[in-house]
Amino acid sequence: MTQPLTTLRHRHLLGLATYSPEEIALILSTAREFREVLRRQIPRVPSLRGLTVVNLFFEPSTRTRISFELAEKRLSADTVNFASSGSSVSKGETLKDTARNIEAMKVDIAVIRHRSPGAAYFLTQCIDAVVLNAGDGAHEHPTQALLDLLTISDISPRFDGLNVSIIGDIMHSRVARSNLYSLTKMGVNVTLCGPKTMIPFGISQFGCRVTHRLEEALEGCDVAMALRIQLERQDTSLYPSLREYHNQFGIKPEHLDRYPSLRIMHPGPVNRGVELASEVVDHERAVILDQVTNGVATRMACLYLLAGGQNPASLAEIG
Amino acid sequence: MDAADLDRTLSRMAREVTEVFEPSTLSASNLALVGMQTRGVYLARRLHRKIREAENTSVNFGILDATLYRDDVRKRLHQPLVRRTEILFDVNNAHIVLVDDVLFTGRTVRAALDALLDLGRPSTIRLLVLVDRGLRELPLQADIVGRFVPTTLGEEVRVKLQEYDKEEGVWLVNVPSHKRKNGNNPDFGQRVHKH
Numbered sequence: 258m259t260q261p262l263t264t265l266r267h268r269h270l271l272g273l274a275t276y277s278p279e280e281i282a283l284i285l286s287t288a289r290e291f292r293e294v295l296r297r298q299i300p301r302v303p304s305l306r307g308l309t310v311v312n313l314f315f316e317p318s319t320r321t322r323i324s325f326e327l328a329e330k331r332l333s334a335d336t337v338n339f340a341s342s343g344s345s346v347s348k349g350e351t352l353k354d355t356a357r358n359i360e361a362m363k364v365d366i367a368v369i370r371h372r373s374p375g376a377a378y379f380l381t382q383c384i385d386a387v388v389l390n391a392g393d394g395a396h397e398h399p400t401q402a403l404l405d406l407l408t409i410s411d412i413s414p415r416f417d418g419l420n421v422s423i424i425g426d427i428m429h430s431r432v433a434r435s436n437l438y439s440l441t442k443m444g445v446n447v448t449l450c451g452p453k454t455m456i457p458f459g460i461s462q463f464g465c466r467v468t469h470r471l472e473e474a475l476e477g478c479d480v481a482m483a484l485r486i487q488l489e490r491q492d493t494s495l496y497p498s499l500r501e502y503h504n505q506f507g508i509k510p511e512h513l514d515r516y517p518s519l520r521i522m523h524p525g526p527v528n529r530g531v532e533l534a535s536e537v538v539d540h541e542r543a544v545i546l547d548q549v550t551n552g553v554a555t556r557m558a559c560l561y562l563l564a565g566g567q568n569p570a571s572l573a574e575i576g
Numbered sequence: 577m578d579a580a581d582l583d584r585t586l587s588r589m590a591r592e593v594t595e596v597f598e599p600s601t602l603s604a605s606n607l608a609l610v611g612m613q614t615r616g617v618y619l620a621r622r623l624h625r626k627i628r629e630a631e632n633t634s635v636n637f638g639i640l641d642a643t644l645y646r647d648d649v650r651k652r653l654h655q656p657l658v659r660r661t662e663i664l665f666d667v668n669n670a671h672i673v674l675v676d677d678v679l680f681t682g683r684t685v686r687a688a689l690d691a692l693l694d695l696g697r698p699s700t701i702r703l704l705v706l707v708d709r710g711l712r713e714l715p716l717q718a719d720i721v722g723r724f725v726p727t728t729l730g731e732e733v734r735v736k737l738q739e740y741d742k743e744e745g746v747w748l749v750n751v752p753s754h755k756r757k758n759g760n761n762p763d764f765g766q767r768v769h770k771h
Contacts, residue, residue, distance in 0.1 A: 264657075286658075290660065293660075293661060297695065298694075299695075303645055303690070304644045304645070561644075
């Protein structure tokens, strides 16, 4: 890694595919300082005072929405929330019109979660605000991958040569995609594991190893990241049954015994007894709640670094 | 100012710090030096050493980064890089001496005061600066000043410290108007002389 950066080169955070390792390192080091702010008696700083952030959640979300909202409040920004149920979207308004209307109310930053890949990019084309992607379809979920990196860096300060396995439905997972981009950029060896139906064809060209056997994924692995099996996809015949999935790909207590340094991560919400056995979720080597805590600090760092980034002289507008 | 001048000035300021406070404050060890990122930290560390040697008393030490409290983050006038804040002692009822290298507009000090007050309620806060270059934009003054150097807007005061810059001294630099905001490497001008 070369000279450390002091500002991001991007105006928006749509995905990590275009972010450089230096930019990712800047976000992580800023997030570490915000973690210290969150431990103070008054866990609030006035950095974004006067800025308005709108949270556009077109898809249900608890964790990410609350995490973003807390991060915005801890930075003293004014926040407006929008949920698609009970809004004009249920009356048939398009994303573009919703966005334009919100723009007319003068917001500075928009956080968007949408079921369609590219929704965040589309938003940058219709409004002037800085856009943060909080998950768009199966495309990317950059803040989740960044908080995962922060959690991993607490386990091992050096990314180089670390082995991380991502286990589950890679095909439909935006978390897996963002993590794959960012982890490989930081020099981590990534292994993807899951049933053949859940791993996109040709994904190994992104510089990762692919296996369909859980033991192969866990052997020599430092951190195993289990992904949520979307129960609503159960009838799409990606796998025969939840029990069979758990038998073949679920991480169980015997795995923790066999690999004494293995740490377990999960982006949540967890299906106990499917991707992780219940005992594994509660095990001291599962850092799932650390991920949640790191989420607020990471999102504060992203909001802070992107705020006021409307200086075209110093910022290339590369999405 | 060269390295020897700088050291003499710091010794004098260390004595002034001990003079300002009652002997009871000094012995009760609720006196604290807080250095402001980045060069204020090294200056505070040196003062801390000098006071401890002279008075044989324990003085608290802390590091403060006021970046998050600045009023110009949105305008990107200031580098948004957030650095470490490390104040491990109890700020409540403490006597704090805030240490910085150059006092200019006063905006950093304003931000630092907000940051400190968010951590608790100190008894007193005093301001110590190595160079006061004038041109204040806020009604703030330093209590202990190393050297007063009247400057114009086209000039800059550069403090360099061995620990951080691998070089030691204070320079008065002329910055050409086109380089004024983030000019990287203007030619070094004359050293700041004694008045």
